[in-house]
Amino acid sequence: MNFTHMETTGHGTRIKQQSPNQTLMAMAPRPPSSCSARPRSPGAAVWFLPAAALLLVVLLRWQRMGSYPPVSPRGSGSVPARRAELYSKMARDLDERGAAFLRGGETSQSLTLSDLFDTGDDGAIVPRLKAADPPVRANVLHLDPEFATVISKAVKEVFLPYFDQVIWFQNTSMYHFSMFHASHHLEPIVATDAEIEAEVEAVKRVTQTVCPLKIVLDRVVLTSTGVLLGLWQVESGTDPGEIRSRLREALPRAPQKQLYDPVLLHTSFARILGHPKLPEEQSAPSFDHVKFFHGLVAQVNEKIHGFQATVSELWYVEEYDVLALALNGKMKVWRLHLGCNRQGNENS
Numbered sequence: 001m002n003f004t005h006m007e008t009t010g011h012g013t014r015i016k017q018q019s020p021n022q023t024l025m026a027m028a029p030r031p032p033s034s035c036s037a038r039p040r041s042p043g044a045a046v047w048f049l050p051a052a053a054l055l056l057v058v059l060l061r062w063q064r065m066g067s068y069p070p071v072s073p074r075g076s077g078s079v080p081a082r083r084a085e086l087y088s089k090m091a092r093d094l095d096e097r098g099a100a101f102l103r104g105g106e107t108s109q110s111l112t113l114s115d116l117f118d119t120g121d122d123g124a125i126v127p128r129l130k131a132a133d134p135p136v137r138a139n140v141l142h143l144d145p146e147f148a149t150v151i152s153k154a155v156k157e158v159f160l161p162y163f164d165q166v167i168w169f170q171n172t173s174m175y176h177f178s179m180f181h182a183s184h185h186l187e188p189i190v191a192t193d194a195e196i197e198a199e200v201e202a203v204k205r206v207t208q209t210v211c212p213l214k215i216v217l218d219r220v221v222l223t224s225t226g227v228l229l230g231l232w233q234v235e236s237g238t239d240p241g242e243i244r245s246r247l248r249e250a251l252p253r254a255p256q257k258q259l260y261d262p263v264l265l266h267t268s269f270a271r272i273l274g275h276p277k278l279p280e281e282q283s284a285p286s287f288d289h290v291k292f293f294h295g296l297v298a299q300v301n302e303k304i305h306g307f308q309a310t311v312s313e314l315w316y317v318e319e320y321d322v323l324a325l326a327l328n329g330k331m332k333v334w335r336l337h338l339g340c341n342r343q344g345n346e347n348s
Helices: 051-060 076-090 093-097 145-163 193-207 239-252 288-302
Strands: 003-009 012-018 117-121 124-125 131-142 165-167 176-183 213-222 228-234 266-272 309-310 313-321 331-337
Touching: 076 093, 076 213, 076 228, 093 213, 093 288, 124 145, 131 193, 131 239, 145 228, 145 266, 176 239, 176 266, 193 239, 193 313, 193 331, 213 288, 239 288
Parallel strands: none
Antiparallel strands: 003 012, 003 331, 117 124, 131 176, 131 313, 165 266, 213 228, 213 309, 228 266, 313 331
């Protein structure tokens, strides 16, 4: 059996096939007249909690998975309704809590931008990666770059003119939907190489029973902690709740408390690190930042609301760096194709 090994750094991504016997390491105003095509120096430090940690602050306020019964994606239609209700709550977060990321945020820990990012020789922001001890073991659905690049283009067209120095865009080769953790930072569960190999085999058996998902972008939202999220509905295939349920059965040692509601299907597109660059006349203390951000999000939704994609891979990932999937860190990836065996999908 061959696995795909992916080592990702701030300089790019390398993927190669390796056998198991080999060692694997790893509304809005008019835009300003000029803008950069990529982020540069952040200037003064701002309070920032990136990627999964930012998202965690918001999502932990909704129901954690824990133990839960299998969810049928077809039938009464309650799953899409539950998903829509959850998304409506998430969309209200910015109105209810304001743009907390502009005033230091309300996070479980306070980190400065300089704690997590450096400025490279070319002026671009690069992550300051930190080793994860022990590594996080995550199961994520992967969105192919064919779809991710379309989304990223739309997001950059809207946000870059205002945040060219203080925004971090998700790597289009790493767009993913978090499903289930075999170990996470809140409840680390150390595993030997043999135990990890057994987990991979168990997850592979699950993926052989899971059908590819045809999904549609329900909406884009910006959270109070500065994370731009894509929230998705499922048109066909095995529902995320059912996938999580099968992974729970396959990974009995996994943390009982998982990080996300079982029906949630979300992707992080970008995270804002600081204040927008605005014309001087719009920078007064009375400026309505929430209205401004709603205008930008509305522009993105106008571009990509209803965007359709297909998901056909699940990745089992060891993240050797903190937030490796979000910050282009070191990781080890097993790419597992969704097989859709009839026996495992009679009700999918």
